[in-house]
Amino acid sequence: MNILLVEDDPDDVELLLEALHDNNIEFMMESIKEGDKVLSYLELCKNLPDIIILDLNLPKMHGREVLISLKGSRFSVIPVVILTTSSSREDIDFCLKSGADTFISKPSTVEGFNKTVMTIAAIASQTEKHLR
Template identity: 35%
Template sequence: MSSLSILLVEDDTIEVMKLNRTISKLNLNHTVIEMKNGELALEYLNGDHKLPDIILLDLNMPKLNGIDFLSILKEDNELKHIPTIILTTSCNQKDLQECYNLGVTGYILKPLRYEEYVTKIEKIVAYWSINELIQKK
């Protein structure tokens, strides 16, 4: 399995801590790059950094929400290939449909129970760790 570079676009400090705790608990050797909103994430992606392998994106954020971020990302020829998974509490069907219309890779609801969260994150990173798109980089 490959070590992933994960861009987490999330404004909630507790959610950021939860993801980092989960990666650590699972003894995964992945790098998590944290951005508090879509604007900062776009600045990062357009900077002189190595692009992340995947993006975990919250929908409800200040400045530039997840859907607006996704719209901009998917229109950029240099960035649109990055697998982007929505990680949200929104079970709004309109949000779900709009994200898939924009070309999101996945839409995952954040469970209330931590054990379920760990299981979902483990499956996401396990899949992308062996995915051919990531392996070919």
């Protein structure tokens, strides 16, 4: 699984990496810390990600804006999982209506991160089958 993680908190990056390893998920992951860099990264990358994991609270460009930009671009077929500290109904509704595949509030436990990576892997594999 080829993952693009858009996340500015190094602790959350580390927790996600650990959960992926702990669950024996084969992956490659690139990480971007600023929202305004996502589209330019995708334009230049040789292997598009199977899935984008997107935080909402990002420097330079909010995750909501990144999501709208992604879904309005030629990269709109790449599934997007929102993984954020927010659990507000407004954020959830906005993201799902704007094309996110799912919305996950960041878990606070190792077990929660394990469940999160299994959800991410399931979404990525469903999409991979549809694109073949």
